[in-house]
Amino acid sequence: xxxxxxxxxxxxxxxxxxxxxxxxxxxxxxxxxxxxxxxxxxxxxxxxxxxxxxxxxxxxxxxxxxxxxxxxxxxxxxxxxxxxxxxxxxxxxxxxxxxxxxxxxxxxxxxxxxxxxxxxxxxxxxxxxxxxxxxxxxxxxxxxxxxxxxxxxxxxxxxxxxxxxxxxxxxxxxxxxxxxxxxxxxxxxxxxxxxxxxxxxxxxxxxxxxxxxxxxxxxxxxxxxxxxxxxxxxxxxxxxxxxxxxxxxxxxxxxxxxxxxxxxxxxxxxxxxxxxxxxxxxxxxxxxxxxxxxxxxxxxxxxxxxxx
Amino acid sequence: xxxxxxxxxxxxxxxxxxxxxxxxxxxxxxxxxxxxxxxxxxxxxxxxxxxxxxxxxxxxxxxxxxxxxxxxxxxxxxxxxxxxxxxxxxxxxxxxxxxxxxxxxxxxxxxxxxxxxxxxxxxxxxxxxxxxxxxxxxxxxxxxxxxxxxxxxxxxxxxxxxxxxxxxxxxxxxxxxxxxxxxxxxxxxxxxxxxxxxxxxxxxxxxxxxxxxxxxxxxxxxxxxxxxxxxxxxxxxxxxxxxxxxxxxxxxxxxxxxxxxxxxxxxxxxxxxxxxxxxxxxxxxxxxxxxxxxxxxxxxxxxxxxxxxxxxxxxxxxxxxxxxxxxxxxxxxxxxxxxxxxxxxxxxxxxxxxxxxxxxxxxxxxxxxxxxxxxxxxxxxxxxxxxxxxxxxxxxxxxxxxxxxxxxxxxxxxxxxxxxxxxxxxxxxxxxxxxxx
Numbered sequence: 001x002x003x004x005x006x007x008x009x010x011x012x013x014x015x016x017x018x019x020x021x022x023x024x025x026x027x028x029x030x031x032x033x034x035x036x037x038x039x040x041x042x043x044x045x046x047x048x049x050x051x052x053x054x055x056x057x058x059x060x061x062x063x064x065x066x067x068x069x070x071x072x073x074x075x076x077x078x079x080x081x082x083x084x085x086x087x088x089x090x091x092x093x094x095x096x097x098x099x100x101x102x103x104x105x106x107x108x109x110x111x112x113x114x115x116x117x118x119x120x121x122x123x124x125x126x127x128x129x130x131x132x133x134x135x136x137x138x139x140x141x142x143x144x145x146x147x148x149x150x151x152x153x154x155x156x157x158x159x160x161x162x163x164x165x166x167x168x169x170x171x172x173x174x175x176x177x178x179x180x181x182x183x184x185x186x187x188x189x190x191x192x193x194x195x196x197x198x199x200x201x202x203x204x205x206x207x208x209x210x211x212x213x214x215x216x217x218x219x220x221x222x223x224x225x226x227x228x229x230x231x232x233x234x235x236x237x238x239x240x241x242x243x244x245x246x247x248x249x250x251x252x253x254x255x256x257x258x259x260x261x262x263x264x265x266x267x268x269x270x271x272x273x274x275x276x277x278x279x280x281x282x283x284x285x286x287x288x289x290x291x292x293x294x295x296x297x298x299x300x301x302x303x304x305x306x307x308x
Numbered sequence: 309x310x311x312x313x314x315x316x317x318x319x320x321x322x323x324x325x326x327x328x329x330x331x332x333x334x335x336x337x338x339x340x341x342x343x344x345x346x347x348x349x350x351x352x353x354x355x356x357x358x359x360x361x362x363x364x365x366x367x368x369x370x371x372x373x374x375x376x377x378x379x380x381x382x383x384x385x386x387x388x389x390x391x392x393x394x395x396x397x398x399x400x401x402x403x404x405x406x407x408x409x410x411x412x413x414x415x416x417x418x419x420x421x422x423x424x425x426x427x428x429x430x431x432x433x434x435x436x437x438x439x440x441x442x443x444x445x446x447x448x449x450x451x452x453x454x455x456x457x458x459x460x461x462x463x464x465x466x467x468x469x470x471x472x473x474x475x476x477x478x479x480x481x482x483x484x485x486x487x488x489x490x491x492x493x494x495x496x497x498x499x500x501x502x503x504x505x506x507x508x509x510x511x512x513x514x515x516x517x518x519x520x521x522x523x524x525x526x527x528x529x530x531x532x533x534x535x536x537x538x539x540x541x542x543x544x545x546x547x548x549x550x551x552x553x554x555x556x557x558x559x560x561x562x563x564x565x566x567x568x569x570x571x572x573x574x575x576x577x578x579x580x581x582x583x584x585x586x587x588x589x590x591x592x593x594x595x596x597x598x599x600x601x602x603x604x605x606x607x608x609x610x611x612x613x614x615x616x617x618x619x620x621x622x623x624x625x626x627x628x629x630x631x632x633x634x635x636x637x638x639x640x641x642x643x644x645x646x647x648x649x650x651x652x653x654x655x656x657x658x659x660x661x662x663x664x665x666x667x668x669x670x671x672x673x674x675x676x677x678x679x680x681x682x683x684x685x686x687x688x689x690x691x692x693x694x695x696x697x698x699x700x701x702x703x704x705x706x707x708x709x710x711x712x713x714x715x716x717x718x719x720x721x722x723x724x725x726x727x728x729x730x731x732x733x734x735x736x737x738x739x740x741x742x743x744x745x
Contacts, residue, residue: 054728078523080523082520086521101315
């Protein structure tokens with residue numbers, strides 16, 4: 001089975017409010033899956049259903065080919081967006097408690113905690129109380145607790161919030177490492193640059209409906225606008241601009257260069273290839289800049305949600 | 309995976325290790341006993357003060373009844389005017405002056421007796437004087453009428469009615485008092501326990517919500533399990549605290565009594581004194597014997613079994629509601645609105661218990677309230693020492709268990725939805741909607 005998680009036609013209503021409407025997603029094994037959507041779209045509800053915190057009204061969720069059941073609790077690690085720890089409990093005791101709730105034995109939990117605490121350089125905190133730690137420090141403890149029982153599926157909701165750039169990087173590297181040793185990660189965030197950087201697949205949920213899903217690269221290809229950002233050194237800019245406007249769809253561009261070039265966004269069409277454009281340009285001047293405009297996740301997000 | 313023991317253990321340990329819990333556990337009985345000791349000491353101080361009362365008896369018929377006692381001394385003044393007597397009384401700083409006017413017929417004395425003092429005299433002193441004089445005058449009157457006072461005194465007959473049921477069970481007044489004490493204690497204990505530890509459960513649920521750990525926990529544990537774990541863990545902590553209180557309290561009480569020679573029994577209020585007096589009529593060892601037999605006359609096994617069952621049922625019933633309240637709100641100030649409807653039946657139960665059960669343990673009101681599940685734990689516990697038919701106990705218990713299961717189900721529903729709801733305080737209407745989610 002290549003897919004670890006299959007959510008099929010899940011719907012959930014709260015009273016008259018429809019939180020999820022017939023949503024299906026497929027999370028490939030060993031991937032990092034970005035679950036995106038505006039605030040209040042239904043992401044958290046979907047995540048809670050996967051975690052068996054709430055039950056769907058209809059539809060099924062299959063983990064590793066089996067319908068979700070109580071035994072799957074130990075296969076899932078969940079770091080909710082709204083997170084916290086018992087303030088007056090000691091770090092070590094608390095981590096032990098949460099690890100045991102996930103089904104780890106006492107000695108095993110202890111050994112793994114020691115390993116992780118040393119790895120993240122938080123070994124000295126074992127006997128500290130949570131209320132003595134800063135927010136970022138508590139987040140680290142939480143991260144450890146989430147991954148400790150080596151679940152097949154990890155769900156991170158805004159995992160980097162509250163971290164400084166150094167620690168955010170540290171956590172990012174850990175997430176990638178855990179993925180590399182076989183875990184699958186669902187990653188929900190509003191920080192598009194981290195989606196760009198980490199995710200292999202994404203799904204976009206808006207107003208309780210899934211409106212987009214697939215491999216990130218495929219989606220980008222799909223949203224490709226065949227537009228190139230170009231810079232040409234020429235003696236008569238206006239003449240060239242006029243010539244280009246007749247042949248292609250052009251709009252002014254704005255980017256930084258060293259010389260005073262003609263800067264344009266040029267869209268190719270009608271069977272033209274990038275090469276056609278490049279040859280045309282090089283016949284009229286010195287091409288100093290030639291870049292295909294790839295839609296960012298941010299653009300795709302905004303565009304899809306606005307069109308929806 | 310059954311996490312219940314794990315949750316119970318955590319709840320218990322967190323509660324027991326909590327600093328304020330430890331302080332309260334140790335300090336409460338100390339403060340309580342210290343308070344009793346102080347009150348007792350002050351009362352004793354008051355009692356130890358010896359009053360001296362000057363008596364000017366111009367009639368000459370009453371003076372010889374004023375024999376000094378431990379706490380009151382009398383100074384008999386003779387052959388002087390009222391003004392002189394007042395001056396003497398004032399200069400010698402006596403408590404007051406009792407003046408009995410001269411009269412030829414002692415029958416006329418009743419309205420001519422005055423008491424002069426700096427401050428208004430205590431009620432006890434006045435009634436003591438009145439009793440003494442009245443007795444003397446009554447005796448004199450009887451003698452005058454040619455009646456032998458000793459004969460009257462010897463003719464008095466004391467009655468102690470032995471109450472017996474048709475089945476042949478004997479009861480006495482001692483029995484009734486003991487039964488009241490037992491029932492009252494059991495009912496009151498349950499009442500206190502629910503209020504103190506119900507609140508503790510509620511706070512601990514709110515704490516989980518405000519610290520936002522709830523979602524992490526709830527992704528590994530079923531809400532019902534978490535709720536039950538909390539209730540049981542907190543109850544165990546509560547029982548620990550109660551037992552420690554009893555032990556420390558007992559030891560301290562014994563110590564204080566020995567050290568200061570204070571008899572805590574002195575502190576009983578007047579009502580209890582009346583009961584005490586009815587008990588004190590027979591000889592002391594007879595009295596002790598009475599209490600012992602009364603004690604063994606109580607349906608002890610029934611009492612213990614019923615206490616455990618009703619205590620558990622009642623406590624779980626209410627504490628699950630407390631847990632639901634904790635889940636429904638975000639902070640403690642919002643809880644008031646929901647606590648009131650829970651407290652009402654509880655307070656009602658205690659009032660019914662105190663006023664109706666004492667009056668008539670088998671009257672309609674008592675019986676009805678001992679069946680209603682929200683009041684039955686308290687009222688039934690108060691009734692049982694008086695002997696309640698087994699079928700009534702069982703029916704009430706079954707009703708209690710059924711309601712308890714319903715409230716746990718109900719609370720779990722609210723709990724399940726409520727713990728993940730933040731922000732606005734929910735209305736009752738919304739709570740009902742949650743149940744359908």
